Amino acid sequence: MKVVSNTSPLIALSRIYRLDILKKLFGKITITPEVLSEILPTEKNTDYEYIKNALNDFINIQSATTDYPFKRTIDKGEKSVLNLAKELDADILIIDDRKARNEAVEMQIKAFLAYTTDILKQAEKEKIITSYKEIQTQLKQKNIYLPDFE
Secondary structure, three states: OOEEEOHHHHHHHHHOOOOHHHHHHHOOEEEOHHHHHHHOOOOOOOOHHHHHHHHHHOEEEOOOOOOOOOOOOOOHHHHHHHHHHHHHOOOEEEOOOHHHHHHHHHOOOOOEEEOHHHHHHHHHHOOOOOOHHHHHHHHHHOOOOOOOOO
8 A cells, every 4th residue: 555644644643652553554654855854853852763763664755756737835745745646646645734635636646635633533443542532632732733524
C-alpha cells in the first residue's frame, strides 16, 4: 500500500509521541523533502531525536518529479505531496487542509483522502489505540485541533 502524508498529521502525532500509529497501520509512509523540512525540528527541540528515529525506521522521503499546475494557493509542502501522490498513484493521502484536498479532487488524485481523524478512527477500529477521542484530548492539551467531520 502506498501512503503519502502531508505535514500536519505528522506534527500532530509527533507532539504526543504517537507516530507509531502510522507505522502500525501502514508499515511505511512516504513524505517529500518539503514536508521533511517542515516536520524536522532543530536539534535543540525535544522532538528532534524522536522524529529522526521515525525517519530512520518507517518514513521514506521521495521527491516528485512532476510539477502539476495548481488552481489554488497552497503551500509548497502541500503542492509537493499532491504531486507525489498523483505520480505514485498513492492508495492513501493523509492531508487535513481543505484547499489542498479540493485541489487533489480536481487533479483527479485517486488516493483515499484521509484526515488525521480518519487515521485515528481506523487505529481504534484495529485496536492499535483504545480511543481516538482520547488521542484527540491529548492533542488538544498540546493546542492541536484536528478537523473532525462526523
